Amino acid sequence: MRLRTTTAAAAAGLLLLTGCGAADMTEQASPFANAQGARTVTLSVQSWVGAQANVAVARYLLEHELGYRVDTVQVDEVPAWDALSQGRVDALLEDWGHPDQEQRYVVDKKTIARGGDLGVTGHIGWYVPTYFAKAHPDVTDWKNLNKYASQFRTPESGGKGQLMDGSPSYVTNDKALVENLNLDYQVVFAGSEAAQITQIRRFAQEKKPFLTYWYSPQWLFEKVPMTEVKLPAYEDGCDADPEKVACGYPRTPLQKYLNADFARTGGKAAAFLKKFRWTTEDQNMVSLLIADRKLTPEEAAKRWVDSHESTWRTWLS
C-alpha cells in the first residue's frame, strides 16, 4: 500500500514538474549553461583549428571584457546548423557555405539569423608540397597530374596515385573530379583533419611527394609550404550536379550565424559576436600558436588580444 502511494506521489510530482504541457526541444539549452548565476554563451567549435582560433578570441573577450561565461561544444559543420537552430549552441563563427541549410533554417524556419562576414575568405583546392612543385614545375597544372601518378602512389591507393581527402564533414567533389577529369588517382579519405595533418607532416619530414585536398586559410601552410594545383576554373553553377562536376572550388567569404532568439535577446554578447570581424593573418597567427606551439587556446587568444587592441575595441563599442 505504501509503495502504491509513493508511486502515485512520484507520478504526480513528475507531471507537475513537466507541467503537463508541450515541451519544445528547440527551446532547451545546455544543462551546463548559466550555472551559478553567470550569463553563459555557448559557442560551436568545428574540428579545424581556424575555427578554434575564432572561438578562442571571442571567448577570451567575452569572458574578460564582457563578463560572460563561455561554453564550447565541438560539432561538425552540418549538425552545427541543427544545434544552432535548436539553441543548443548560440553562435557559429565560421561557415563555409551550406546553401541547403541556409534555405531551411534561415529563410524557411527563421530559427537562425545571419551574423555577417567573418572577414576571412576561404578557398578549397588541391595542393602539392612546394619542395616537389619546385623540382617539377609542371605538376601544378591538373593536365599533367597523370604523369606523376606513380610518384604519389601509397599502399592504400593500390596501383594509382593517392589524392588524400580529409574529414568527411568537409565540402568535397573530389571523387567526381577524379572521374570526370580522367585522372589516374584514388581518393583516400583520412577520415579526420587530425589524421590528415599528421600524415602531411610525416610526408613533409621525409620530403616525400604527396597530393592532398586542402584549404586556406590554414596554419599548416606556415609549417609545410604547399603549392596549389590548378584545376579547371570555377564558374557559377558548374558544381550544380555533384556527379558531373569538372571544375575547381569557389572562393567563399566565410559567414557567421547566430541562433535567432539569441540574436534578439543576447544583449552585449550578441552585439559583440555580430561585429566580430578579423583578417586571414589574424586568424592564422592564433591558429599557429594553438596548433604548432601547442599553447592553450586561451593563452594564444591572450597574445593576440594584447597586441591588437585597436582591432577588438571596435567590436565592443
Place this chain on the structure above:
Amino acid sequence: MATVTAPALRATLPGVLKHRAVRKLLLLALVAAVLAPLAHARWHSGTWPAALTVDLTDPLTHVSDWIIDNRDSHPLFLYFFGHISNGVVLSVRAVYLFLLAAGWAGVTALAAFVAWRTAGVRLALGTAAAFLTCGLLGMWVPTMQTLALMVVAVLASVAVGAVLGLAAGLSDRMDRALRPVLDTMQVLPAFAYLLPVVLVFGIGVPAAVLATVVYAAPPMARLTSLGLRGADKEVLEAVESLGATARQRLLTARIPLARRELLLGLNQTIMMALSMAVIASVIGGGGLGDRVYQALASVDVGAALAAGIPIVLLAVVLDRVTAAAGRGTEPAHGRPTTYALLAAAVAVAVAVRLAGRLDWPDAWTVAVAEPVNRVVDWMTDHLYSGVPVIGGTADWAGRFTTWVLDPVRDGLQGLPWWSVLLLVAALAWLIGTWRTALTAVLAMAAIGVLGVWEPSMDTLSQVLAAVAVTLVLGFATGVAAARDDRVERLLRPVLDVFQTMPQFVYLIPVVALFGVGRAPAVAAAVVYALPAVVRITTQGLRQVDPAALESARSLGATGGQQLRQVQLPLARPALLLALNQGVVLVLAVVIIGGLVGGGALGYDAVFGLAQGDLATGLVAGAAIVCLGLMLDRVTQPADRRAKKGA
C-alpha cells in the same frame, strides 16, 4: 572433397565430436550442392547481385526531412520526446549544480567517504587522490560535467535495466523475447546508433545521455535476470512454506539473494557508461570527452591525455568501489565513526565554501601536455622510418597493407557471395548450434540486401587481420602471465589503463606511427582488444585443475608439454571466450578507425554523422550491427547459451 574424406575420418576417428562435425559439414555440402548452381544460374557469382538489394536512400532521406521539419511542432515531439529531453536536461543540471555547490573539496571529501564506507581506508585515500589529480590536471569543471552526465545516465540505465531484468527474471516468456534483443545490444558498436538519436534529440546532452543508456542498460538487465533465476531453490521453498506472498518472496528473498549479480550489473553499467562518455562527445556530450575530442582536432596528444587520465581515474575508482560493494567485504566500523566522518566531510565542504575557494584554484594545475607531446614526437620521429634492419613502423604498415590487408580484402570481395554465406554457416555451426548458424547467415544476407556488400567485406577483412594479430599477441602474453606471477603483477596496471583509456586518445599516435589508412585502424583495434584477450586467457589457464597439471608433471611432462597437452586443451572454453570478446572489441574500434583512414563502413558511419546524412549513416550502422551479430554468432561456443541461462 568432403564426401570423399568423410568416411575415412569416421573410420579412424570415432570420437563423437568429429563425428558430429563431419555430419554437419556433409549436410551443408549437400545444401550447397543444390543451392549454389541455382543461385549462380539465377543471378551471377561474384559480388552480391543488384537484383537482391533494396535501396533505402529515398525513404530514409524522406524520414530525416520529416523529423527536422516537424521537430518543433508535431505532438510526438512536443509531448513525448520533448519531455524526455527536458527531464534529462533538468536532472543533469540539478546534479551539476549540486556538484559545483559542493565545491572541489566537498566532492572529494564526499567521494572519499563513500569509498571508505563501502571499501575501506585504502580505497578512500585512492579516491581522494584520484579526484585531486583531476583538479591538478586542470580538468575539474569538465570532470564534474562528465560526472553529472554519468550519474544521470547510470541511474537511468540501472532503472531501465532492472525493470527489464525483473521482467525477464520472473517470466519465461519475457526472457525468451528479451534475450535476442539483449544479445544484439551487447555486440552493438556505439558508433552505429548515434545518428538516429541525434536526429530525434539534436546535438547535445539529452542525445548523449540516451545513447549512453542504450549502451549501458543491457548488462544490468542481463545480470538482474541471471541473479533472480539463480536464487537458491531451497531458500525460496522455505520462504514459500512460511506463507509469504509473491511480492514478499520477491522483496525479501529473491532480490536480496541476487545482490551479488545486481552489484556486478551496476559495476558493468558504470564501466560501459564511462567508455561511452567519450564517444558521446561526437554528438555534443560535453565534459571530458569533448576535451579529448577537441585536443585531437589540433593533433595535441598531450592535451588529449590530460583529459583522458581523469576518465581512467574515474573508471578505476568506480570499478574498485562497486566491486568491493559486490563482494560485500564491508569493513567493520560502528555507527558513531560513520557519522563522525560524514560530518567531517560536510565540514570540509562548508569550510572551503566559506573560504571562497569553491572553484579549483588555477594556480594548482600541472601542465602535462607539453612533456607528453615531446615524448610522443620523439618516439614517432625515431620509429617512423629508417630504423636499421627491421625498418620503421611506416614500412611495416605498408607491408602489412600490401601483403595482408589487400589480399584478404580482395579475396573476400572476390569470393562468390553465396560461398561467403556458406563459409559463415559452416564456421558458426561447427563452433555453435544450428540456431547461431542461422542467425549468422541471415545477418550476412541482410548486409547484402542493404547494398553495402563491398564495404562490409572491406571492414570484415580489417577485423579478421586485427583479430589474428590480437590473438597471437594476446595468447602469447596470456601464457606468459599465467606461468609467472611477476609478469602478471607487472601487466595488471598496464591492462587496466589500456582498457579504460578512451580509444580516441591513441588514434593520433597511431597515425603518426603508421600513416593514414587501414593499417592504423587495425593497430588501434589491436591495442584496444588486447587487454581483454590477455586477461581472459590468463584466467582460463590459471583455472585449469591443478590435479590434472600435477599428474602431468608426475608423468614427466616438460613445461611446454604441460602447456600444449594439458593447460591449453582444458582452457579451451576460456580461449574461445577470449576469441569472441576479441572479435567484438576489434569490430568496435575498426569502425572508429574510419576517423584515421580505415574507410569502408566506419567511414560511412562517420560521414553520416558529419553530414547529418541518415541514408548513408543508418545503412552503414545497420550493416555494422549485422556484421557484429554475424561475428559474435560465428565465434559463440555452443555451451555459452546453456551456461547463461542457468
